[in-house]
Amino acid sequence: MIRGWQRAMGLAAMLIGSAHYLSYGADPVPAAEEAELLARRLVEENLELQADIAQLRAERDGLLARLADEQYASDRLQVVPERLSEVGQAQGSVSLAGWSVLEANRELGLVAVRAGARDGLRSGLMLAVIRDGGLVARVKIVEVRERIAAGHIEALAEGRFPQEGDRVVVWRSRRE
Numbered sequence: 001m002i003r004g005w006q007r008a009m010g011l012a013a014m015l016i017g018s019a020h021y022l023s024y025g026a027d028p029v030p031a032a033e034e035a036e037l038l039a040r041r042l043v044e045e046n047l048e049l050q051a052d053i054a055q056l057r058a059e060r061d062g063l064l065a066r067l068a069d070e071q072y073a074s075d076r077l078q079v080v081p082e083r084l085s086e087v088g089q090a091q092g093s094v095s096l097a098g099w100s101v102l103e104a105n106r107e108l109g110l111v112a113v114r115a116g117a118r119d120g121l122r123s124g125l126m127l128a129v130i131r132d133g134g135l136v137a138r139v140k141i142v143e144v145r146e147r148i149a150a151g152h153i154e155a156l157a158e159g160r161f162p163q164e165g166d167r168v169v170v171w172r173s174r175r176e
Helices: 002-024 028-077
Strands: 092-105 110-113 126-131 132-145 150-157 169-171
Touching: 110 132
Parallel strands: none
Antiparallel strands: 092 110, 092 169, 110 150, 126 132, 126 169, 132 150
């Protein structure tokens, strides 16, 4: 990618040098050198800006992770434990978050959740889908956008499948 920029800047330098020579009748060598210096400065500035963008993205990701951790800590203060014996192996408790299922796809085993990065969701987070006070499914978040997230269904309660409007909460194992 950088080489492409360098070629483009070199071509621009040659064009500037040629235009300078034709319009002023001056020696093309100093103008071409000046254009080449300008092109190099622009390439260097572009690289610096790319580094700045990468640093800002890393800071943003750190802040989003911190926000998710703070949301998690806040949710823990509002925990309403529920026994979820229908899953079998992993007994757990959940915290209320006010999220819900937007859509569920039985063929793909995916659930779309009405919550996203703004709400503190992040990839790898385990969620529980609840309907009428009972567990429907355990879901692992695999994709997070600003206001929506997608999760893979890890476990289902017997005879149940997530539906639009089902409540979604953070899954907490007893080991935490």
